[in-house]
Amino acid sequence: MNSISHPSTNSIVHTEQIDVKKLWDDALVTIELSITPANFKTWFRDTHIVSLEDGTITLGVPSVFVRDWLSDKFQSMILKVLRDLTPHVRSIEYAVVQRSDKRKETSRPLTVNAALPLEEYYINKSDNLNPRYAFSTFVVGPFNALAHAAAKTVSEKPGISYNPLFIYGKTGHGKTHLIQAVGNHLKRSGKKVFYVTSERFTVDYFNSLQSGTANSFKDKYRQYDTLIMDDVQFLANKEKTQEELFHLFNALHDNNKQIVFSSDIHPALLSGLEERLQSRFAQGMIVDIPAPDMESRGAILRAKAAQNGITLIDEVIDHLAYTIEGNIRELEGALNTIMCQSQLLGRSLTLDEVKVIIKNSTRPRKTLAVSDVVEKIARYYEIDPASIYEKTRRKEIVKPRQLIMYILREDFQVSYPAIGQKLGGRDHTTVIHSCEKIKHDLKGDNDLEEEITQIRLLLK
Numbered sequence: 001m002n003s004i005s006h007p008s009t010n011s012i013v014h015t016e017q018i019d020v021k022k023l024w025d026d027a028l029v030t031i032e033l034s035i036t037p038a039n040f041k042t043w044f045r046d047t048h049i050v051s052l053e054d055g056t057i058t059l060g061v062p063s064v065f066v067r068d069w070l071s072d073k074f075q076s077m078i079l080k081v082l083r084d085l086t087p088h089v090r091s092i093e094y095a096v097v098q099r100s101d102k103r104k105e106t107s108r109p110l111t112v113n114a115a116l117p118l119e120e121y122y123i124n125k126s127d128n129l130n131p132r133y134a135f136s137t138f139v140v141g142p143f144n145a146l147a148h149a150a151a152k153t154v155s156e157k158p159g160i161s162y163n164p165l166f167i168y169g170k171t172g173h174g175k176t177h178l179i180q181a182v183g184n185h186l187k188r189s190g191k192k193v194f195y196v197t198s199e200r201f202t203v204d205y206f207n208s209l210q211s212g213t214a215n216s217f218k219d220k221y222r223q224y225d226t227l228i229m230d231d232v233q234f235l236a237n238k239e240k241t242q243e244e245l246f247h248l249f250n251a252l253h254d255n256n257k258q259i260v261f262s263s264d265i266h267p268a269l270l271s272g273l274e275e276r277l278q279s280r281f282a283q284g285m286i287v288d289i290p291a292p293d294m295e296s297r298g299a300i301l302r303a304k305a306a307q308n309g310i311t312l313i314d315e316v317i318d319h320l321a322y323t324i325e326g327n328i329r330e331l332e333g334a335l336n337t338i339m340c341q342s343q344l345l346g347r348s349l350t351l352d353e354v355k356v357i358i359k360n361s362t363r364p365r366k367t368l369a370v371s372d373v374v375e376k377i378a379r380y381y382e383i384d385p386a387s388i389y390e391k392t393r394r395k396e397i398v399k400p401r402q403l404i405m406y407i408l409r410e411d412f413q414v415s416y417p418a419i420g421q422k423l424g425g426r427d428h429t430t431v432i433h434s435c436e437k438i439k440h441d442l443k444g445d446n447d448l449e450e451e452i453t454q455i456r457l458l459l460k
Contacts, residue, residue, distance in 0.1 A: 043070060043074065067095075142295070142417075155181070155185040164258075218248070232262065
């Protein structure tokens, strides 16, 4: 059977057909998007696949230190990425290789086999769940409390409350952790659970069509008590796959089986997705995981540090939480860098040393008072800034107010409740609606896009 080529899919079906250079290049693209630039440059530069034999990849690395760090800190991620690209990867060997001549050193390669009973790395291929993703290791803060509560409810009353559960948010905010925590909880209670990415679902479906096993494919996915599908935004414009998912959804939902989805944006804003699917996503509960607030970032850092057996002084925690406003992966990346440097020096780092280390690996912090944002945008539209805080629904006021909410959310990561409170005590659902409306309008309004560009220049 020949491998299937399908738009927007990077599937590789047969081991003998795999181009290992392309495989690693594709893997690096995904890895680079998942971690900080500093971590990517530090640990993945000068790496390459030496060979792929009998399901074992030999990954060439430039030093023993890099070898040990990759196997210890990035093992599960590397395996997941490679397995998403080809199902034939069972284990990874690390070999120290001189990149110039690609000759292995005499030292014995370090082998980490996915089948070994290492709880931290083991992913059960029967359900694709990572046991590390549990509610007990999920740090709850104001930014994700609603999503966490919804997930807990689903795990306790599957198929009854919030079916489907749809969680959305930007990459690195904890969506995958939370939806897999649901799966692991239900698995322990005896439910038959399956976790799959939308890309993997697409590949499996088209492979079944080509091999004439479409009925087996349908039977496989209909057998589960709970289906968890990650990153459904990648189903965009895949009409046949969407149709199959539509019928699968109906079959599971009609039998009170729990369905959980995740995406990077609200399902109503998913372009290239059939309306009938969007309407089914909206049948249950849709909940957002925004960027973590400063307090939550500090709590996450303390939890991650404790999990890795290190202690950070409060001043270091506070500085990291204040400086790094991006996603949780950026926090983890900074923490990994600090751990590495601490290991090299054989001691804990001072605050000044931490400041130097992360200075070049973090994005510049945007600082601007809400009142300043209101005033600048109000002046741009030639309206009284005080009118933004009023309850008026006048058209000339509504649009600037919605843009202010959008800018505060997208550019400054202010939480929905905080935005509502600052702008006249409005409910957070009003803020969500305003932000989503601006996102939707931006798709077909070039004038609005230009206005936002000019506003952002004013706010610099």
